[in-house]
Amino acid sequence: MTAILSGTELGRQIRAKVSAEAAALSERGVHPRLAVVVATDDESSAWYVRSIAKTAARSGVRCDVVDLGAAATPAGITAELARLSADPAVHGIILQTPLPGGARLEELATAIDPAKDIDGANPLSLGRLTAGLPAHPPATAAAVLALLDHYAVPLAGRRAVVVGRSTVVGKPAAQLLLARNATVTICHRHTADLAACTREADVLVVAVGRAGLITAEHVAPHAVVVDVGTNPTTDGGLAGDADARSLTGRVAALTPVPGGVGPVTTALLLRHTIAAASR
Numbered sequence: 001m002t003a004i005l006s007g008t009e010l011g012r013q014i015r016a017k018v019s020a021e022a023a024a025l026s027e028r029g030v031h032p033r034l035a036v037v038v039a040t041d042d043e044s045s046a047w048y049v050r051s052i053a054k055t056a057a058r059s060g061v062r063c064d065v066v067d068l069g070a071a072a073t074p075a076g077i078t079a080e081l082a083r084l085s086a087d088p089a090v091h092g093i094i095l096q097t098p099l100p101g102g103a104r105l106e107e108l109a110t111a112i113d114p115a116k117d118i119d120g121a122n123p124l125s126l127g128r129l130t131a132g133l134p135a136h137p138p139a140t141a142a143a144v145l146a147l148l149d150h151y152a153v154p155l156a157g158r159r160a161v162v163v164g165r166s167t168v169v170g171k172p173a174a175q176l177l178l179a180r181n182a183t184v185t186i187c188h189r190h191t192a193d194l195a196a197c198t199r200e201a202d203v204l205v206v207a208v209g210r211a212g213l214i215t216a217e218h219v220a221p222h223a224v225v226v227d228v229g230t231n232p233t234t235d236g237g238l239a240g241d242a243d244a245r246s247l248t249g250r251v252a253a254l255t256p257v258p259g260g261v262g263p264v265t266t267a268l269l270l271r272h273t274i275a276a277a278s279r
């Protein structure tokens with residue numbers, strides 16, 4: 001039997017706590033506020049932005065979507081991030097990916113004040129995380145850990161394998177697992193014999209962006225698989241990086257897509273905003 005580790009109930013619990021904390025802060029005259037900077041027409045990003053705005057509105061967090069358009073320049077984006085960083089009314093800033101003209105998030109996000117960097121995009125945030133200092137991890141990486149904790153998956157001394165080494169998910173997720181005393185391996189496109197590596201995993205985190213990459217040959221029967229992929233399908237749906245049909249019955253547990261990491265990610269972005277506003 002494969003347990004399905006849903007994120008919808010956990011997302012709900014986090015949002016309820018966020019609402020209560022936002023109300024308490026407002027009573028003290030602090031109105032939690034998040035700015036979402038967009039410079040793309042990407043569909044998956046647009047969906048995420050709508051989801052953030054909707055969730056924020058329901059939770060009593062003000063959300064300003066700053067759409068600079070897909071023709072925005074790195075200098076223009078940087079100037080906007082600097083302006084928001086200097087605005088005392090704004091507590092959290094997220095810059096959406098993808099970025100225009102091959103601009104790198106790691107580069108532009110240096111303009112986000114680390115205290116407001118609620119999606120952990122400024123390299124300083126990842127550095128602090130790696131050094132064991134307080135920092136906001138990227139919401140997606142934090143959601144992986146939140147799901148594992150919600151379902152009481154043990155991490156200390158276990159083998160965790162992360163497939164994907166992006167700055168937004170793979171690297172920070174690996175650091176968070178390491179901080180919980182897991183033995184962590186990071187696999188990527190140059191890994192020789194990916195399946196041999198992933199079969200070693202007690203906990204397998206997949207964040208690559210390739211639908212159906214992970215199949216039954218990649219997993220051990222006792223594995224807990226956390227699927228971070230959100231790949232648009234031709235019929236307008238969403239598919240994970242794991243082939244759910246192939247894995248069902250072959251692993252101990254699997255997070256679904258949709259309804260797994262995604263809803264927890266959005267909720268945690270707001271929790272990070274509340275934490276920033278509390279300081």
Ligand SMILES: Nc1nc(=O)c2c([nH]1)NC[C@@H]1CN(c3ccc(C(=O)N[C@@H](CCC(=O)O)C(=O)O)cc3)C=[N+]21
Pocket residue numbers: 044045047048051094095096097098119121139140168230237238257258259260261262263264265266
């Ligand atoms: N700086 C930055 N950080 C991001 O974290 C980031 C980004 N840019 N750009 C866009 C992608 C996309 N992304 C998603 C988050 C949640 C869902 C999500 O909650 N999806 C729902 C379902 C969606 C549906 O049904 O269409 C779910 O998984 O249940 C999806 C996609 C974060 N991204």
